[in-house]
Amino acid sequence: MKPLARLATARPLIVLIVWIAAVAGLTIASQAAGPDFRDTFSLPGTDSNSAYSLMDERFPSSAGDSDTLVIRADEGTLLIHANEISTALDQIAVVPSVASIVSPLSSDGSAQLSADGTVGYVTVTYDRDAYNLPIADIETVADIATELGDTEGLTVGHGGYPASRLSEPEVGIGELVGLAIAGLILVLAFGSGRAATVPLISAVVAVTGTLGTLGLVTTFGPITTSASILAVLLGLGIGIDYALFIVNRHRLGLKAGRDLRESIVAAMGTSGRAVVFAGITVAIALLGMLVPRISFLTGMAITAVITVAFSVAASITLVPALLTLYGDRVLNRRERTALATHGAIAPDAVVQGRFARLVERRPLVASLAAVIILGTLAVPALDIRLGNADQGNDPDGSPTRVAYDLLSEGFGAGVNGPLVVVADLGAAGAFPAAALTDPTLVPAALVSLTQQLSSDPDVKAVIGPLPSAEGNTAL
Secondary structure (H helix, E strand, O other): OHHHHHHHHHOHHHHHHHHHHHHHHHHHHHHHHOOOEOOOOOOOOOHHHHHHHHHHHHOOOOOOOEEEEEEEEOOOOHHHHHHHHHHHHHHHHOOOOEEEEEOOOOOOOHHHEOOOOOEEEEEEEEOOOHHHOOHHHHHHHHHHHHHHHOOOOEEEEEEEHHHHHHHOOOOOHHHHHHHHHHHHHHHHHHOOHHHHHHHHHHHHHHHHHHHHHHHHHHHHOOEOOOHHHHHHHHHHHHHHHHHHHHHHHHHHHHHOOOOHHHHHHHHHHHHHHHHHHHHHHHHHHHHHHHOOOOHHHHHHHHHHHHHHHHHHHHHHHHHHHHHHHHHHHHOOHHHHHHHHHHOOOOOOOOHHHHHHHHHHHOHHHHHHHHHHHHHHHHHHHHHOOOOOOOHHHOOOOOHHHHHHHHHHHHHOHHHHOOOOOOEEOOOOOOOOHHHHOOHHHOOHHHHHHHHHHHHOOOOOOOOOOOEOOOOOEEO
């Protein structure tokens, strides 16, 4: 670390310019390449993965994901608004990525109309999975749904996996507020605005470089939409933390009367070395997310490791350069005056020091207290409920939440969690299309399977079985 620190302190302006150029170049290149942030879920070896593969192969026209437009008549029934609904669906049908539409007012979609006729849902099936769809096509469907919802007497929600892409997380005001609060805490801790800016600048530069690099990495394959949020939160957290170690050690060195460069080099030899070691161990731990081979977690692991790498790199190069440029102004005015008068400042008896000495005197008591506190905090984990968040967790009033609530209102909560069963019959022509109108042609095994599913007390209804074009698969 010391040779690197000597280089950074000898040419601080060059180090700063190189970082600015690198971050700007990565950002421009990323935007030019067109970052591809989208969620792709694959679980190799699972039943669901096998089912999706069969659907892609045997039901290509319906293998894509579906959106659900849920419509409620605020007064009367949906039949009163049949013309408006039909016009909207005709507009959706011409959207390039839409493969099929089933209306609750058609004979094929009669099961999609509630018993009292006030709530119905339209199934809009696309020609591919949600995260390979052009976002413009999803937006077009959403706009048509919004226009239909503006019709007097109708309430319309737009839900489904494709619709969820319209509300993907973005870096916003919350992260800026967090950055401002971190800056305020650093100013209060150091008593110096310049000292506080060093960890902030290091973290922001590291995060910006990470985001640009992630955009370029997506040219080799998509990365989860949560990547940018993870990079910002993780980057600000560890970026500030790592730089803070070095800045604090350097300030102590200056107070002890060391020369500027000598103090920075010494800080890098101690705290800088600790930062590199911490970064390596964190990166190794995060790479564990690659083991399950789940695409979502793989994207998170790549994001986290790149963020840690940039944070460490900025801490051991940019931070010493900034400290050199700031000189002794990383100390506040009172500290600089005391340093000029006395040549060295005695370390303060800070609260952390007193606490450390207390722990040293009573190690057993401190250990037991720590275990009791942590055990108490961990008690709620005994009742933890694990599962996947759905659109019922979306904000009130959002199109996806409206669709979820209207479906529950019209058909019961279970309609929001359907299961799709795909059966490979193993022989071409075993399940002819004519079986849709002649139930006697349905293979006995499928009849038995349908009956077993229907007899489950937690199953409300079973739709199908539906044959593939070749008759060798049932849905």
